[in-house]
Amino acid sequence: MVSIEITSAERVALTEALCEALNPLASAVRARETGLPEERMWDADPAEVALSVLAAWKVVDEEVERLTAKAARTAGAYGASYERMGAAWGITRQGARKKWPDAVNRSAAAAPEWEPVTVELFGGSAELAWDPARGGWRWAGQGADGAHGEADGALSLTTREEAAAHAGAFLKEHGTVSGKPVRGRKAS
Template sequence: MAANEVTHTELTALEQSLCDALVPLATALRARASGLPEDRMWAEDPVEVSLSALAGWKVVDSAVSRLTARAARTAGSYGASYEQLGAAWGITRQGARKKWPDAVDRPSAAAERGTVELFGGTAELFLESSSGSWRWTGRGADGTDGTADGGSPCGSKEEAAAYAGAFLKEHAEGDVG
């Protein structure tokens, strides 16, 4: 049995505890809906009685959703990834990201930067927060400074690295070929 699987006995105990916890809430909801005294409110039309219980479960369902979102945010604040959240919930990484979009912190500033060192030169890659585009600035081995063309934002870190690499190759000392 996997660590996150529940035994039949555990599931039965959980369901009993949930039913026990639901009784006061369902009773309060039924009392407001029916206006009947407590000794008669459960002896009415079975459809109405069942709907009162269903309304109680809706409240429980909403509370569970809030608590699971809180647990996901807590795990994310301690460094859990969407892949880990999904595994714990039995869904994909993408499903976890959709279910709890704010659970995992955005990458740190270090992850939004990079360095390319080629042909004796260096270029720094960075994510421009205002546009969400990747840019680069560098110095070739021949001392020439360069930056990403302002009119050509890069859609990914890899694309910015490719342009920076081409610049560094163009401004290498000696014949690079």
């Protein structure tokens, strides 16, 4: 199993980003529970405020679990095994299979390499399929913003991975993360 380490500076930045993302949710939860405006979230019994923050972290935890399962399914769609997923998560192959039972489709893994695959990224999805007329792979998809795209007919995509890369670039260009457009973000 691989142990992913982050620096203390990365941990501080991550904590700040998570708290910044959590505060509006915690304020909204607290406002609904009390009927008070969000800006008065802290004008209450500290235990009640802390419990509201705890409830908001529970929502974040559930969303992280959902996004984690989606990432595992995407990795499986690209051919990653449970062994590799487990290594990435720091658990055994069996642990990965138990955590994400639908991430690796055994029949798809045993199916011929030219079977269509659906990829979901950045709030959109694309289907990758073998095009016998062109003797190559094609993709067609819809981004989170509703834009439709497909492989350029003049471009020869010789592998499924190449088609997936082109589809992924389109989905990123027309996608969202946490409801915000991806465009304009710097790669980290």
